[in-house]
Amino acid sequence: MNNLWRRFAVALEQYSECEDWPKLSSVDRKLATVLQQHGAKKPGDDKAYDQMVAAHHRAIERLAQHNQRLQQLMEQERSQRQGLRAYHQTELMNQREHSFYQ
Incomplete structure (x- = not known):
């Protein structure tokens, strides 16, 4: 068992x-299966x-x-998209005003 651990x-x-999350997930599932078959041990019993x-804790x-970084990137993307949308709306309003006064 030591070699397996x-x-x-x-x-x-x-x-x-x-950051190979699919392979990590596969290892995690296999580990869960082995732990179910053999049972967990008490800390300190087996180095x-x-x-x-x-x-496992570090993983x-x-x-x-990684999840936190992704959430931050997604929030930045949303924020930038909203800013661009507001900019385009302002540009459209300016164009309409400009064409109205001509």
């Missing part, structure tokens, strides 16, 4: 660091298991950070 830890680190748990944190 180490392989999970390496995969969790590797895929979360390079390789503890390392895998720590890697979750990286995913949360």
Whole structure:
């Protein structure tokens, strides 16, 4: 089992660091299956298991950070779109006023 926990830890680190979310999700599902079959352990009972748990926590944190960055980018995009829309509306109003006075 130690080797299995180490392989999970390496995969969790590797895929979360390079932001390969589909592969990370696949590893997470496989890990869940193994944990259901073998049961979770108490912290400190198995060093390789503890390392895998720590890697899993880091992967979750990286995913949360990535999600936060995406939300910020989406908010910036919305804000820019609203600003452009307001600019175009102002331009249209200026064109109408200009053509009205001519």
